[in-house]
Amino acid sequence: MSLMSGLYVGVSGLRSSQNSLNTTAHNLANAETKGYVRQQIVQADSPYLNWGINHISTFQTGLGTNIAAVRQVRDIFLDKAYRTESGRQGYYEVQYEAVQEIESLFGEMEGVPFQDTLEKFWISLQELSKEPDSIVKRTSIIQTAVSFIEHAENISKQLNQYQVNLNTQIINQVNRINQIAAEISDLNKTIRHYESNGMENANDYRDRRNLLLDELGKIARITYRENMDGVVTVNLEGVQLVTEENTYKMGLEKISPSSDMLKPVWESTGDDVYDLRKITTGGKETDIGSLKGLLIARGDKPAKYTDIPNPNNTDPAYNYQGRLDYYNNQVEPYVIMTVQAQFDQLIHGIVTTMNDILSPNKEITVTAATTFNFADGTSLSVPAGGKIKILDVENAPVGMDKDQTMGEALFNRKSMVRYKEIDENDLGIDLDGDGILGKVRIYMEEDETDNYSLFTLGEIEVNPNILNNYSLIPLSVNGGTEEYDIKIAEKLVEAWQKPFATLSPNTLTKNNFNGYYTAFMGNIATRGEQYYTMSLNQKSMVASIESQREQSIGVSTDEELTNLIKYQHAYNASARYITVIDNMLEHIITRM
Incomplete structure (x- = not known):
């Protein structure tokens, strides 16, 4: 040399x-x-x-x-594990936050608990049963009924508002996904440019790109691959997000024209990013991403008691099994929708039970096809063999007023009266079978296709007639004696303590009103604890993986x-x- x-x-x-x-x-x-x-x-x-x-x-x-x-x-296997597990952490964290928000709305952790409102209503019923003719006790039951409905309505409104407000978080996450995709695409071009001579690696730009992939992995389920030119292509939920040359943006659309809730879609095709009808939990890689967690926490619509299948409905057209499948797949997986439906079922049960005792009905069968034309211009068509309900005038209690008014329920629907009157003389039919042609009050049934006909939250009020005149509460014996009917008052108390429904169609235990609410809040707490445990486990796992990553990349x-x-x-x-x-x-x- x-x-x-x-x-x-x-x-x-x-x-x-x-x-x-x-x-x-x-x-x-x-x-x-x-x-x-x-x-x-x-x-x-x-x-x-x-x-x-x-x-x-x-x-x-x-x-x-x-x-x-x-x-x-760096270790690419640790990178993949970190992004997958942080996605699971995000998925459970947002659902736990939703449960915490729901618990605060019911005031069980702080504030005024709904349990107290329910308890006051129950106590007022007990006091009324002791002195049904007491104006003081009647005043108390009306005031507690008003408080009960106002508190329930307030919770329902806040639940619905919170459900809609989750749109803001969804919008922010969709926008962030689009920003990340654009940044990754720009970094791909920069890295390819610097590394094209084969002499150097654009390591600082790669760091920025990997940091973006970490963030993206927490928002949604991603897969990615780096080609020989140093360009990373990314798929999100199985669909291309970033390719060698292009990015595909995610947009937002209303779930339905009348809905306030939004869903993420791919702008290029208009396809849904997630099929909300098929979202499940616990399967392989189905619980990844905070965006998906938000959608599951929110659901796709406000739910009500009609979304819970009724096993006691014997109508052949009811299709109980189909409704059970719908509940299990499209209601129960979603946090807010489950709470809305179960809470509405409780309120509906209390309201209709109280009403049916104070204003009882009896069912009759119409022998021939009949159309009932009412004074307000509406009509009701009943086929031959069809059934209708009418006010049971023989067993109905009456008010303390001078007219001894009957048929006044404690709760009304805001947009539909309880009864519509028909004159048997006009029909030429003795509907009630009393041998006298006279006026009959037909009960307006609830129709789940018409929200205004339902005793559901948002459509319930305390009867304005009773609010204006407490003596109209029907607690007196029907017969002109003007004596109070102790049996009616006792029925109200007994009905409160009687099991009325299961919390969901997947449970067997029927509860009374107090027991139902206790089980209801317990179910929310259990669900929250499950999400908290899962998020805590994922947080620990992510921290462990991050620690292993830091040992090599730190x-x-x-x-x-x-x-x-x-x-x-x-x-x-x-x-x-x-x-x-x-x-x-x-x-x-x-x-x-």
């Missing part, structure tokens, strides 16, 4: 040591930078010079060292300072080597 070649070896050592020092300094400067991945110098031999050959081997002269690559130290200042000393010594060694070669050359030249 010539002395001039020796100088090249020394220079290569200086260059390699200087680059190593620069890389170490870069690591130290970014030790606290979020998403920064430790960089490492990979040194390799410089090309060799061939200066001879024999039958055994080739004679070569080395030219020193060279920087083969400045690589990132910058250790102690290690980097050690490398700094090492590369300084290597630099000094190369410098002294060059000095020796320089002295040798000087000696040779001056001696010639």
Whole structure:
């Protein structure tokens, strides 16, 4: 090896040591930078010079060292695990937050608990049963009924508002997904540009891209792949989001024209990102992403008691099994919808039970097809053999007023009267079978296709007639004696304590009103505890994976300072080597 070649070896050592020092300094400067991945110098031999050959081997002269690559130290398997598990963490966290919000609305943790309102209503019924003719007790029952409905309506409105307000979070997450996709696409172009010469790696840009993938993985389920040019393509929920050249944006549409709730869709095709009718939990990779968690917490519509199938409905057209499948697939998985339906079932049960005692009906069968034309211009058509309900005048209690009014229920529907009157003389039919043609009051049945006909939250009020005149509460004996009917008051108390419904069609235990509410709040708490436990487990798992990642990608200042000393010594060694070669050359030249 010539002395001039020796100088090249020394220079290569200086260059390699200087680059190593620069890389170490870069690591130290970014030790606290979020998403920064430790960089490492990979040194390799410089090309060799061939200066001879024999039958055994080739004679070569080395030219020193060279920087083969400045690589990132990261584990792609840990990256994938981190993004998957952080997505699960986000999925359960947003649902736990929804349960916490729901619990606060019912005031069971702080504020005025709905349990207290329910208890006051129950106590007022007990007091009324002791003195049904007392104006004081009647006043108390009306006031507690008003308070009961107002509190229930307020909770219902807040539930519905919270459900709609989740749109804001959904909008923000969809917008963030689009921003991340655009940034990844831009970084792909930048990285491809810098690495196109095959001489360097755009590591800092790769750090930024990986940080975006971490964030995206928490929002939704993603898969990704890096090609030979350093370009990462990303699929979100199985659909292309970022390709080599393009990005596909996510948009938002109303679930239905009349709905206030939004759903994410792909702008390019109009397809739904998630099929809300098929969202399930517990399956393989079905519980990933905070965006999906928000959609499941919210549901796709406000629910009510009619969404819970009624096993006591014997109508062949009711299709109980179909309704059960609907409840299990499209109501029960969604946090807010389940609460709305179960709470509405409680309020509906209390209201209709109280009403049917104070204003009882009896069912009759219409022998021939009949159309009932009412004074308000509406009509009701009943086929032959069809059934209708009419006010049971024989068993109905009456008010304390001078007219002894009957048929006044405690609760009304805001937009539909309880009864519509028909004259049997106009029909020529003795509907009630009392042998006298007279006026009959036909009960207006609830129709689940007409929200205004339902005793559902948002459509219930305390009877305005009773509010204006407490003596109209029908608690007196029907017969002109003006004596109070103790049996009616007792029925109200007994009905409160009698089991009326199960919390859901998947449970067997029927509860009375107080027991139902206790089970209802217990179910919410249990669901919240499940989400909390899952989110806590996921948080622990994510932290463990992140700790493992940090062991490889994190910058250790102690290690980097050690490398700094090492590369300084290597630099000094190369410098002294060059000095020796320089002295040798000087000696040779001056001696010639």
